[in-house]
Amino acid sequence: xxxxxxxxxxxxxxxxxxxxxxxRRRRRPVARHRVVQAAFLVPAIVYMLLFFGYxxxxxxxxxxxxxxxxxxxxxxxxxxxxxxxxxxxxxxVFDRAxxxxxxxxxxxxxxxxxxxxxxxxxxxxxxxxSGVLRSLLLLPWLIPMIAASAVWRWxxxxxxxxxxxxxxxxxxxxxxxxxxxxxxxxxxxxxVVNIWLGIPFNATILYGGxxxxxxxxxxxxxxxxxxxxxxxxxxxxxxxxxxxxxxxxLGVVYTLKVLDxxxxxxxxxxxxxxxxxxxxxxxxxxxxxxxxxxxxxxNILVVISLVFAVVYLRVNRRAVDE
Amino acid sequence: xxxxxxTRRAPTRVARRAATSRPPRRLxxxxxxxxxxxxxLFPLYWMxxxxxxxxxxxxATPWLPFDFSLRGYETAIAEQGxxxxxxxxxxxxxxxxxxxxxxxxxxxxxxxxxxxxxxxxLFAVLTTQMxxxxxxxxxxxxxxxxxxxxxxxxxxxxxxxxxxxxFSIILMRAFMMGIPASIIEAAYVDGAGPIRAFLxxxxxxxxxxxxxxxxxxxxxxxxxxxxxxxxxxxxxxxPITLGLYSYIGGFVNDWSPVMATAVLSSLPxxxxxxxxxxxxAAGVTGGAVKS
Numbered sequence: 032x033x034x035x036x037x038x039x040x041x042x043x044x045x046x047x048x049x050x051x052x053x054x055r056r057r058r059r060p061v062a063r064h065r066v067v068q069a070a071f072l073v074p075a076i077v078y079m080l081l082f083f084g085y086x087x088x089x090x091x092x093x094x095x096x097x098x099x100x101x102x103x104x105x106x107x108x109x110x111x112x113x114x115x116x117x118x119x120x121x122x123x124v125f126d127r128a129x130x131x132x133x134x135x136x137x138x139x140x141x142x143x144x145x146x147x148x149x150x151x152x153x154x155x156x157x158x159x160x161s162g163v164l165r166s167l168l169l170l171p172w173l174i175p176m177i178a179a180s181a182v183w184r185w186x187x188x189x190x191x192x193x194x195x196x197x198x199x200x201x202x203x204x205x206x207x208x209x210x211x212x213x214x215x216x217x218x219x220x221x222x223v224v225n226i227w228l229g230i231p232f233n234a235t236i237l238y239g240g241x242x243x244x245x246x247x248x249x250x251x252x253x254x255x256x257x258x259x260x261x262x263x264x265x266x267x268x269x270x271x272x273x274x275x276x277x278x279x280x281l282g283v284v285y286t287l288k289v290l291d292x293x294x295x296x297x298x299x300x301x302x303x304x305x306x307x308x309x310x311x312x313x314x315x316x317x318x319x320x321x322x323x324x325x326x327x328x329x330n331i332l333v334v335i336s337l338v339f340a341v342v343y344l345r346v347n348r349r350a351v352d353e
Numbered sequence: 354x355x356x357x358x359x360t361r362r363a364p365t366r367v368a369r370r371a372a373t374s375r376p377p378r379r380l381x382x383x384x385x386x387x388x389x390x391x392x393x394l395f396p397l398y399w400m401x402x403x404x405x406x407x408x409x410x411x412x413a414t415p416w417l418p419f420d421f422s423l424r425g426y427e428t429a430i431a432e433q434g435x436x437x438x439x440x441x442x443x444x445x446x447x448x449x450x451x452x453x454x455x456x457x458x459x460x461x462x463x464x465x466x467x468x469x470x471x472x473x474x475l476f477a478v479l480t481t482q483m484x485x486x487x488x489x490x491x492x493x494x495x496x497x498x499x500x501x502x503x504x505x506x507x508x509x510x511x512x513x514x515x516x517x518x519x520f521s522i523i524l525m526r527a528f529m530m531g532i533p534a535s536i537i538e539a540a541y542v543d544g545a546g547p548i549r550a551f552l553x554x555x556x557x558x559x560x561x562x563x564x565x566x567x568x569x570x571x572x573x574x575x576x577x578x579x580x581x582x583x584x585x586x587x588x589x590x591x592p593i594t595l596g597l598y599s600y601i602g603g604f605v606n607d608w609s610p611v612m613a614t615a616v617l618s619s620l621p622x623x624x625x626x627x628x629x630x631x632x633x634a635a636g637v638t639g640g641a642v643k644s
Contacts, residue, residue, distance in 0.1 A: 064546070064547065067546065067547050067548060068461060068465045068467075068547055069461075070457075071457035071458060071460060071461035071465070071547070071551070072457070072458050072461045072462070072467075072474065074453070074454045074457065074458070075454050075455060075457070075458035075474075075518065075522060076458075076474070078454050078514070078518055079477060079478070079481060079518070079519075082489065082493075082511070082512070082514075082515050083480075083481045083484050083489070083515070085492065085496070086484065086488055086489040086491070086492035086493060087484060087488060087492075089492035089495075089496070090488050090491055090492050093491070093492070093495075098495070102495070103495070103498055150389065153382075153385070153386070153389070154386070156379070156382060158378070158379035158380075158382035158383050158386065159378050159379065159380070159382075159383045160383050160386065160387070161382070161383075161386060164386045164387065164389075164390045166626060166630050166633070167390050167394060167626075168390060168393060169626060169633060170394060170397060170622065170623065170626060171393065171394070171396070171397070173572055173622035173625070173626060173633070174397070174576070174618070174619035174622045174623075175575065175576035175578070175593075175594050175597075175618050175619065175622075176576060176578060177576075177578045177594045177597050177598055177618075178400070178594075178597060178614075178615040178616075178618045178619050179396065180601070181400075181597055181600070181601050181611060181612070181614075181615045182396050182397070182399055182400040182403075182612060182615055183396060184601055184605075185399070185403060185605075185608050185611075185612070186396060186399055191414070193399060193414065227393070227396070230393065231393075281482075284482060284483055285482075287485070288485035288486055288487070290486060290487060290578075290579055291578040291579065294578075294582075294598070295578075295598065295601065298602075309485060309487055312485075312487045312488075312491070313487050313490075313583075316487075316490075316491050316494070317490075317494075317582070317583055322491060322494075322495065325487075325491055326488075326491055326492075329485060329487050329488040329491055330488075332485050332487070332488070333483070333484070333485065333488060336483045336484075336485065337483065339483075
């Protein structure tokens with residue numbers, strides 16, 4: 032406080048709306064005022080340059096280098112051109128990881144969005160306890176993802192998990208699906224858990240969007256006979272379109288980089304059945320200690336994200352105009 | 354000034370009117386609503402149930418914890434207590450750092466006339482959302498290794514603020530845009546400079562936005578797994594998320610301490626939802642809380 036007060040006194044009366052003094056003296060305090068204003072932004076800019084700008088640039092460079100544990104001792108990271116990209120792409124795991132990334136993203140988003148929208152529509156009609164229930168819905172999203180992964184591992188356990196025990200009670204189901212340990216089911220299981228994690232976010236944002244739609248539109252619509260499903264397609268959906276686009280694009284960008292859930296549930300296994308570009312990059316850097324290949328994979332992920340970034344920013348631009 | 358609004362404005366007139374009136378009864382809706390939430394929260398119930406079982410390796414966990422036992426928690430606290438403390442220190446540090454960096458920036462972006470720079474900076478803030486965590490971790494690991502920041506509180510606090518700072522800038526700016534310029538100008542007329550106007554006028558008015566930002570930054574840092582996994586290498590410096598991961602990394606033959614740890618790691622989220630419900634809801638929608 033003491034420091035700020037002295038600065039405030041220094042810039043004092045000449046700042047802001049105070050009447051300008053005649054002559055040259057007017058300029059200096061105003062210029063200083065400008066410097067103080069810019070100083071508000073400096074810490075944030077420095078932080079973003081160090082923790083977002085630097086990593087992106089550093090990864091770009093590392094992608095062209097042989098960067099291994101030896102680099103940490105010798106400080107040498109020889110240039111290898113596109114060798115890291117060649118190694119990454121020719122790895123048999125890469126095709127699998129790319130396909131999984133696509134399936135994981137599309138599957139997660141489709142599930143989260145559809146269920147989230149249904150829940151949002153349901154809660155849009157207010158009823159007794161609706162507020163409390165809506166808050167409780169947030170819990171899966173607020174707890175650490177690794178805690179959620181831990182409990183799902185036990186729920187999905189082949190022999191003693193509660194899911195298979197329940198399925199066992201049903202007369203027409205036979206066998207115990209190995210949710211997390213069979214190559215054909217593991218990706219499905221991971222997607223289901225990620226859908227569960229994403230529902231609260233989707234439902235809450237879409238609920239917010241629904242609340243913004245003026246009640247008058249529905250009143251006018253009902254006069255013209257638009258109720259139920261018709262009201263949804265003619266009024267709700269078009270009005271919600273902006274929010275929907277934001278939710279979907281954000282969802283894709285966030286889902287592409289998911290790591291916690293997959294590492295917590297399957298570690299990318301069994302036999303790379305749940306490996307995505309993100310986990311593959313982690314694996315190459317922090318398990319194989321081949322940071323160059325890990326960086327190359329990270330860069331590929333950034334390029335995929337960038338395609339969506341264009342859409343994302345265009346959406347935000349459009350939101351301005353409205 | 355309104356070049357790139359990122360978040361939607363606070364609740365509309367219609368919504369606010371609705372929020373103040375009593376909800377209609379509709380019992381059928383309430384029952385269905387309870388069923389939906391019960392299904393969604395079942396995994397969390399299961400976490401609690403297993404954590405209270407005397408032996409978590411039982412072939413079939415009972416549906417209810419009738420054989421109530423705190424043994425799981427005793428083991429969890431004995432083995433993970435230090436990790437919980439590490440997470441607490443790191444998360445509180447991230448809150449302080451994030452607010453100190455984001456609040457002035459949010460104010461500047463909302464009220465100072467920087468022209469196109471405002472758009473450029475907001476664009477940069479949005480772009481950070483596209484950077485995958487693994488890219489940041491990959492680059493930070495070698496930088497931290499050189500700087501001696503691996504396995505330090507400072508290193509984790511800095512990295513764990515990466516989610517909170519952009520979020521807080523966006524959220525607080527949306528709120529601060531709503532502060533009338535006349536209030537701030539009045540402070541200038543009284544002889545305050547930009548710093549004093551910020552500290553004495555803007556921050557107190559923005560209390561709700563600051564609280565919301567702080568809560569979410571805390572939860573982001575508390576739940577961080579990737580930086581915990583990549584930027585620490587010793588057992589002495591291990592956040593709770595990594596402690597939990599080391600539990601489930603291999604074959605688990607006793608689930609009660611594991612689930613007890615999961616419950617303990619979820620406590621901040623549960624506590625915040627109970628104590629600060631309206632701030633949490635505001636944070637998710639990214640809108641501003643009206644004071």
